Amino acid sequence: MSAYKAPLDDIRFALFDVLDAETAFQQMGFSDATRDILDAVLEEGARFCETVLAPLNAVGDQQGCTFDKDSGQVTTPAGFSQAYAQYVEGGWPGLVSPTDFGGQGLPHAAGVPMKEMIDAANLSWGNFPLLSHGATEALLQHGEDWQKQAFLGPLVEGRWTGTMCLTEPHCGTDLGLLKTRAEPQADGSYRITGTKIFITAGEHDMTANIVHLVLARLPDAPAGSKGISLFVVPKVKVDREGNMGEANAVRCGSLEHKMGIHGSATCVMNFDGAEGYLVGQPNKGLMGMFTMMNTARLAVGLQGLGLSDRALQNALRYSRERLQMRALSGAKFPDKAADPIIVHPDVRRMLLTCKALVEGGRVMGYHGALLVDEAHHGADEAARKRADELVGFMTPIVKACLTEWGVECTYNALQCFGGHGYIAEHGMEQLARDARITTLYEGTTGIQALDLLGRKVMQLQGAGLKVMLEMIAGFCEAHADDAALAPFVAELMQKAAQWQQLTLSIGKRAAANPDEVGAAAYDYLMYSGYVALAYWWARSVAAAEASSQPQAFKDDKRETARFYFARILPRTAAHASAIESGLAGLPDLPLE
Structure with a gap:
């Protein structure tokens, strides 16, 4: 079985030394988000994840969720509901939610380390409370006052959980094709009818109610995505005073049988004239849904990060213990029958790849969360606008790259175990299977790539890219004379x-043929991710040198950065070459 220990030292380094989050929180008005408070949150969160959630990870994989087709009820794996009760008792659901609705009012970025630790400890369990935060944000920004009063308290306290119901059997990314109907009623409610698939935590035994946010069409809705509205549809009916009534006409039809995340309930949900209420304006439902989706995309990036870190921890332990052969340059441990495999260059390559992607990715992911806070609470309108542009640009990069690297890291970690990694008892194959979904849900890597290049760069004229390039230029200028950073700068x-040059080149070609965007999108996304990570590694080295960290810690950061720049950043050359090949690099073969 794989083990997990929260990497608190590196979490603190990313949050406080590199990002200087404590200062940022104070400037944004979060007076309670002090270092002492946040340290206490980290310590208690680590204890909960290590001792309560991590031991249930293999249990969830082995048992999975069970479905009773007669009642439509879903039972979670042994220990899951008890762990959720402890989670609620500890006040974790409301960590970053408004105090007006029972939350603790901490900034969004203060909750990100807890999210990473939950995902590393038990990704399947973490999916149950995952979308409650997105539902809370959607209702806060788009809901009527009575909806906020009725739904937000129970969601923030964790007594209810939320879902996001978009996908239908015939309709995934192209939401304009959805068929779920919403019929208006005389009392101001609506009757929702349709089937949604792949609904995370759509049904379970952890809470008394589940709040579904559902996309549907009104009878007079225009065709396509311009005719989509958003509705709140609780599992158990809720009146305008927040009182629960009878069961609503929404039911789980089945559970999906999946490659991984077996402990997470992935449901087919049938709405048969279920009572619901319009959220926001008619035919403007995508605004509310994107509020949820952007939050969820950053959160899924953290899932890739958490799995990568757990995989690395176990591969490191095994590589230090497993004895096989002698180092080519001579025995390193002559008193033992063989050397531990960590002395072999190829094993070190795999471990260092994971380490570089995890530690750099942690800073990049945490920065995305900090930008969310700055976009809402920045000192002035210019600062908020700048943060909003950059978080919009970075969200598809964080989501796609941290999850793609999650697949790479769990693969490399499993490979360190050799054949033993393929055997279930070590738990490495579960991490590899679980990681695969992260590149798919909340928008595949290809969708993130199109969002980045097609929307954030081409349609929005690269506003976020300009901010990112300004940050890089400012850093390089500030450290131009720093000998320790010279190779990185x-x-x-x-x-x-x-x-910048690649972006302009794509834009020029796309003006003649829009398909050039689709041809370049994936490689542009990955190129962007590797350069962004290079920036955060250079920033990390600078932060380590300026900190009071032990010299060994400083040396560790510098040497890992050197590895990243020497062995991983050169991948950009391949992506740049693919980008420059353009549409001509994709042969126009007949469909057959």
Whole structure:
């Protein structure tokens, strides 16, 4: 079985040394988000994840959720509901929610380390409370006052959980094709009818109610995505005073049988004239749904990060213990029958790849969360606008890259175990299976790539990219004379210039043929991710040198950054070459 220990030292380094989050929180008006408070949150969160959630990870994989087709009820794996009760008792659901509705009012970025630890400890369990935060945000921003009063308290306290109901059997990414109907009633409610699939935590035994946010069409809705409205549809009816009534006409029809995350209930949900209420304006439902989706996309990126870290921890332990052969340069442990495999260069390559992607990715992911806070609570309108542009640009990068790297890291970690990694008892194959879904749900990597290049760069004229390039230029200028950072700064400047040049080149080709965007999108996304990570590694080295961290810690950051720049950043050359090949690099073969 794989083990998990929360990496609190590196979490603190990312949050406080690199990002200086405590200062940022104070400037945004979060007076309670002090270092002492946040340290206490981290310590208690680590204890809960290590001792309560992590031991249930294998249990959830082995048992899975069970479905009673007669009642439509879903039973979670042994220990899951008890762990959720402890989670609620500890006040964790409301950590970053408004105090007006029972939350603790901490900034969004203060809750991100807890999210990472939950996902590393038990990804399947973490999916049950995952979308409650998105539902809360959607209702806060788009709901009527009575909806906020009726639904937000129970959601924030964790007594109810939320879902996001978009996908239908015939309709995934192209929401304009959805068929679920909403019929208006005389009392101001609506009757929702249709089937939604792939609904995470659509049914379970953890809470008394489940709040579904559902996309549906009104009778007079225009065709396509311009005719989609958003509705709140509780499992148990809720009146305008927040009182629960009788069971609503919504029922789980089945559970999906999946490659991984077996302990997470992935449901087919049937709405048969279920009572619901319009959220926001008619035919403007995508605004509310994107509020949920953007939050969820950053959260899924953290899932990839958490799984990568757990995989690395176990691969490191095994590589230090497993004895096989002698180092090519001579025995390193002559008193033992063989050397531990960590002395072998290829094993070190795999471990260092994971380490570089995890530690750099942690800073990049946490920064995305900090931008969310700044976009809402920045000192002035200009600061809020700048943060909003950058978080919009970085969200598809964080989601796609941290999850793609999650697949890579769990693969490399399993590979360190050799054949033993393929055997279930070590728990590595579960991490690899669980990681695969993260590149798919909340928008596949291809969808993130189109969002980045097609919308955030082409349609929005690269507003967020400009902010990112300004950040890189500012950093490089500030450290131009820093000998310790010279190798990193020179390379970073060159990559930033190439990033800009590639963007202009794609734009020029796309003006003649829009398909050039689709041809370049994936490679542009990955190129962007690797350059962004290079920036955060250079920032990490600078932060470590300026900190009071032990010299060994500083050396560790510098050497890992050197590995990243020497062995991983060169991947950008392949992506740049693919981008420049353009649409011509995709042969126009007949469909057959």
